[in-house]
Amino acid sequence: MLREFGSNEIWFLVMAARWTILLSLLAFVFGGLAGLVLAIARIAPWKPVRFVVSLWIQVIQATPMLMLLLLLYFGVNMLGVRIDAWTAAVLSFTIGTSAYLAEIWRGCIQAVPKGQWEAAKALALDFKRTLALIVIPQAVRMALPPTVGYMVQVVKGTSLAALIGFTELAKAGAQMNTVTFQPVAVFGTVSIIYFAICFPLSMLARHLEKKLQVGTLRVQAL
Amino acid sequence: MSYTFQFGQILGYWPQFLQGALLTIKLSALAMVFGLTIGVVCALARSYGARPVAWVAAAYVEFIRNTPFLIQLYFVFFALPNIGVRLDPNTAALLAMSINLGAYSTEIVRAGLESVPVGQIEAGRALGLRRLQIIRFIVLLPAIRAVYPALCSQFVLTLLGSSIVSAIAAEELTAFANSLNMQTFRSFEIYLVVTAIYIVMAFGFRGIFAGFHRLVFANRG
Amino acid sequence: MRFSFRRLALALLPAIGLAAGAVSAAKAQTPDEIIKRGKVVIAVDTTVPPYGSLDSSNQPSGIDIDVANAIGKQLKVPVEFVTVNSPGRIPALLSNRVDMVIAIFSITPERALQVSFSIPYAGQSAVLIAPKSVNIKGPDDLKNMKVGVTRGALEDGALTALNIPGIQILRFDDGPSTVQAMLSGQIDAMGGGDYGEIYLRKGAKGEEYEQKFPLRAAHFGIGIRRGNPELLQWLNTFVYSIKNSGELDAISRKHRGGAPMIPLPVF
Numbered sequence: 001m002l003r004e005f006g007s008n009e010i011w012f013l014v015m016a017a018r019w020t021i022l023l024s025l026l027a028f029v030f031g032g033l034a035g036l037v038l039a040i041a042r043i044a045p046w047k048p049v050r051f052v053v054s055l056w057i058q059v060i061q062a063t064p065m066l067m068l069l070l071l072l073y074f075g076v077n078m079l080g081v082r083i084d085a086w087t088a089a090v091l092s093f094t095i096g097t098s099a100y101l102a103e104i105w106r107g108c109i110q111a112v113p114k115g116q117w118e119a120a121k122a123l124a125l126d127f128k129r130t131l132a133l134i135v136i137p138q139a140v141r142m143a144l145p146p147t148v149g150y151m152v153q154v155v156k157g158t159s160l161a162a163l164i165g166f167t168e169l170a171k172a173g174a175q176m177n178t179v180t181f182q183p184v185a186v187f188g189t190v191s192i193i194y195f196a197i198c199f200p201l202s203m204l205a206r207h208l209e210k211k212l213q214v215g216t217l218r219v220q221a222l
Numbered sequence: 223m224s225y226t227f228q229f230g231q232i233l234g235y236w237p238q239f240l241q242g243a244l245l246t247i248k249l250s251a252l253a254m255v256f257g258l259t260i261g262v263v264c265a266l267a268r269s270y271g272a273r274p275v276a277w278v279a280a281a282y283v284e285f286i287r288n289t290p291f292l293i294q295l296y297f298v299f300f301a302l303p304n305i306g307v308r309l310d311p312n313t314a315a316l317l318a319m320s321i322n323l324g325a326y327s328t329e330i331v332r333a334g335l336e337s338v339p340v341g342q343i344e345a346g347r348a349l350g351l352r353r354l355q356i357i358r359f360i361v362l363l364p365a366i367r368a369v370y371p372a373l374c375s376q377f378v379l380t381l382l383g384s385s386i387v388s389a390i391a392a393e394e395l396t397a398f399a400n401s402l403n404m405q406t407f408r409s410f411e412i413y414l415v416v417t418a419i420y421i422v423m424a425f426g427f428r429g430i431f432a433g434f435h436r437l438v439f440a441n442r443g
Numbered sequence: 444m445r446f447s448f449r450r451l452a453l454a455l456l457p458a459i460g461l462a463a464g465a466v467s468a469a470k471a472q473t474p475d476e477i478i479k480r481g482k483v484v485i486a487v488d489t490t491v492p493p494y495g496s497l498d499s500s501n502q503p504s505g506i507d508i509d510v511a512n513a514i515g516k517q518l519k520v521p522v523e524f525v526t527v528n529s530p531g532r533i534p535a536l537l538s539n540r541v542d543m544v545i546a547i548f549s550i551t552p553e554r555a556l557q558v559s560f561s562i563p564y565a566g567q568s569a570v571l572i573a574p575k576s577v578n579i580k581g582p583d584d585l586k587n588m589k590v591g592v593t594r595g596a597l598e599d600g601a602l603t604a605l606n607i608p609g610i611q612i613l614r615f616d617d618g619p620s621t622v623q624a625m626l627s628g629q630i631d632a633m634g635g636g637d638y639g640e641i642y643l644r645k646g647a648k649g650e651e652y653e654q655k656f657p658l659r660a661a662h663f664g665i666g667i668r669r670g671n672p673e674l675l676q677w678l679n680t681f682v683y684s685i686k687n688s689g690e691l692d693a694i695s696r697k698h699r700g701g702a703p704m705i706p707l708p709v710f
Contacts, residue, residue: 003499012501062378062424064385066396067417074403075410077534078557084540085531152288159290163389163616165531170292175526178490178619179497181626183300191289191297198288303627310589311613311629389620391591391613401614404530404595407557 005180010189016172017193023158023168026090028151031097038102043109045127053102060099066160068092073164089161097154104150108143109135141212149205152198159194169193232411235402242395243419249312249394250381250427253319257380258373260320261327262362268328269335270357279328286325292386294318299390315387315394323380330372334365367439374431378424385420395419473673474518477542482520485511486527486535488546490619491636493698494565494663495546507545509694510564510665513685514543514678528617529593533557536668543678544666547636549597559671560664561678563707564691569598569658572625573632579655585610591621591630598634601658625652634658662707683709 003009041053060068073088083091112135120130162171173190177183264279271279286294298321299314309317338361346360366373388397399416403409477483489495489503498504503524515522527535532544536558550560571590573579585602587609592599594614602612613630615621625633637654665678685691686707695704 008499008501012497059421062382062421063417064382064396064420066385067413067420070396070399071410071413071417073534074530075413077537078407078409082538084535084538085527156288156290159292160386162292163386165526165528165535167526170290173293173296174617174619175490175497177300177623178492181623183296183623183627184304187293187296187301191285191293194289194293195285199284202284202288299629300623300627303629308628389616391615391620391624393614397594397614400530400616401594404599405553407533407553 003179005176005182005185005189009176009180009186013169013172013176013186013189013193016167017169017197019166019168020155020158020170020194021197023089023093023161023166024151024155027093027097027158028154030090030094031154032101032147034094034098035101035105038098039105039109040131042102042106057099057102060095061103063096065092065096065157066163068095069160069164085161085164085166088164089158089166093154093157093161096157097150100150100153101147104146105139105143108139108146111142112138144212145205145209148201148208152201152205155198155201156194227411228408229411229415231406232402232408232415238398238402239395239415239419242393242398243423245312245392246381246384246394247423249316249319249387249392250377250384252316253323253380253384254377256316256320257323258327258331260324261331262366264324264328265331265335266357266362268332283325283328286322287329291318291322291383292389294322295387295390311387311390311392314390315384315392319380319384319387322383323376326376327373330369330376331365333372334367334369335361337368338364370431370435370439374428377431378427381424381427382420472668472671474677475673477674478518478520480520482523483515483518483543484523484525484541485514486525486532486541486544486546487511488528488532489526490528490617491547506565506694506698507547507663509697510685510691511545513690513694514545514681517681529596530616532666536666539668542667542674547663548666549661550664554666557669558666559669559675560666561675562682562709563662563664564682564685565695566660566662566705566707567637568660569596569601569634570637571598571632571655571658572635572652573655575651575653577631579632581656582607585632587611588631589613589629591615591624591633593618593621593635596634597636597661598658602634 038053038057041049042057044050069088069092072083072092073085076083076088109131116134116138117130120134125133158168159170161168162174165171167175169190173186177186180186264282267275267279268283269276295315295318298309298318299311302309302314342360342364343356346356351360384394385396387394388400391397395416399412403412406412487495487503487505487507489497489505491505493505494507495503495505503526508524511522511524525535525541527541527544527546529546532546532548533554535541536544544558545564547565548554548560550563554560571579571585578584582605585605585607589611590602591613592602592615594616596618599612599614602610613624615624618635621630621633621635624630632655637657665682667674667678682691685694686704692703695702
């Protein structure tokens with residue numbers, strides 16, 4: 001029953017990383033789409049919309065990601081709405097990611113000089129067109145480095161799904177640990193795999209920051 | 223949907239919720255103090271230290287920032303005893319939180335250090351200030367003031383991240399919530415109440431940080 | 444590209460669809476529906492040897508897994524395994540993710556308010572486990588000790604109810620964490636299933652572990668969603684039949700070092 005931690009076991013962990021990557025991609029894509037809507041709503045020319053969205057983002061940013069997960073998985077299931085671990089994980093990471101990305105992108109959109117808005121107004125462009133044709137193309141440049149940087153947080157954040165029994169890299173590590181009882185080797189390998197995914201992203205973010213010569217918009221951890 | 227909300231039953235456990243929340247606050251506050259200390263030391267090491275020292279600090283920062291907190295927590299609690307370091311759950315949680323926050327603070331403080339103009343340091347030298355005085359008054363204080371908002375956001379994230387330490391049996395707020403959930407199965411009410419408590423704590427900490435800012439930085443221009 | 448809010452909303456539809464599509468595949472209720480669908484989806488825990496663990500080719504293996512496979516064999520459909528941890532068992536059922544849970548699922552009246560249990564197919568006691576070198580004869584010896592348990596498990600309830608002065612109960616989210624805490628010396632003793640001893644004794648590097656005294660007995664049932672009498676009746680018949688045919692004993696001998704299944708009550 002007990003066995004050594006060898007190449008077979010390392011391979012098992014490497015394969016488990018695909019769930020981490022898939023979960024991260026889903027969270028990033030859905031969170032990004034929702035985040036874009038939130039970011040635009042945050043600067044929309046309607047005050048009540050701005051207020052509600054801003055409040056929503058602040059509340060989500062004050063909520064532990066683990067609580068979102070537990071609430072959606074255990075809580076909502078008890079309510080009678082059926083959500084499986086996959087859906088609960090994707091949904092909570094989407095909600096969390098969208099709130100943080102919305103704030104990062106709002107900062108970038110607002111960093112586009114006011115004169116651009118005024119010039120667009122002088123050309124009789126409406127809010128939608130100004131945003132789409134003038135502001136967003138400039139904001140994307142600034143947004144790229146912190147967005148790539150935030151992907152690191154998304155990848156690491158998916159480890160929380162292990163706590164609701166979802167089998168990704170962190171949970172696979174825990175499983176492997178019960179049959180080998182070599183915590184240093186197992187969790188060391190798990191760390192290295194995470195590092196191998198995250199470090200290139202961090203480097204890319206830094207490279208982009210230098211190349212695009214944008215200021216220090218710092219990205220926060222989860 | 224045939225679910226009867228029973229908040230009354232859950233709210234009856236308020237002394238335990240309070241106890242859990244207090245431990246969460248205590249762990250977070252201590253981690254903020256230790257984490258910032260680590261951050262300042264490592265940032266100075268990275269910016270002004272000898273090359274090997276700067277390199278070690280950089281490796282620490284990169285490794286911590288690119289691996290999940292949960293795995294760091296497992297390491298501190300389950301693997302450190304292999305080299306004879308045995309910590310109880312709360313201490314292990316505090317250590318892991320401080321190490322994690324330390325890495326992020328290093329990066330933030332370093333960004334602050336870089337924002338201090340070289341001319342300012344030269345001016346300090348011209349005024350005959352000693353090296354430590356220059357670091358403290360001319361470099362560090364303005365640097366921290368410059369990155370204070372980023373530091374505060376990171377502190378709040380540490381508070382929120384502390385919800386994970388229940389995984390190594392620390393008895394903070396989330397741990398109590400999980401225990402209660404296994405007894406009563408009133409999952410929705412429990413996690414909603416606990417989420418509300420976290421939100422209040424996060425806003426509370428933000429309020430305190432804002433007050434602190436007014437007290438310390440505002441009247442110095 | 445022209446920007447349009449309508450296009451953005453369309454792009455977001457998959458996300459909304461995902462949320463709405465939360466009701467997933469395993470909605471089959473009766474044995475007939477399971478057979479018609481052509482597979483049975485069963486939740487197992489692969490971190491609790493000898494009931495469930497990963498074998499050397501990283502496939503699920505253990506008593507629970509063999510019982511699950513026997514169900515598949517009887518129904519003549521392949522078994523699809525979904526791994527869960529202890530707190531995830533009830534949500535896995537309630538979310539229609541699985542047809543049944545076979546994962547050291549102790550039968551308790553609290554749980555039976557959420558799910559239905561078949562008659563027991565296995566049973567064991569929660570016991571106190573500690574290093575041989577530690578002198579523990581009964582609950583009184585646990586004074587001022589650190590004892591690890593799995594949150595909400597049988598041993599948690601039993602130890603908490605004993606109200607031993609000065610005892611420090613450390614609650615972990617799952618069994619493996621508790622065992623790991625024992626092996627790394629973070630706790631003086633642990634509560635666990637009597638199955639725990641098998642791999643603890645083998646697993647420890649220097650220290651030898653042993654069972655000190657029993658805490659509380661439990662029996663495991665197959666959990667299904669409530670309101671499903673056909674499936675429940677079929678499972679009861681199935682458990683009766685593998686008990687009677689000796690198949691359950693064979694499974695037990697295979698995974699518990701030659702020990703036959705203990706006598707099991709019915710209800």
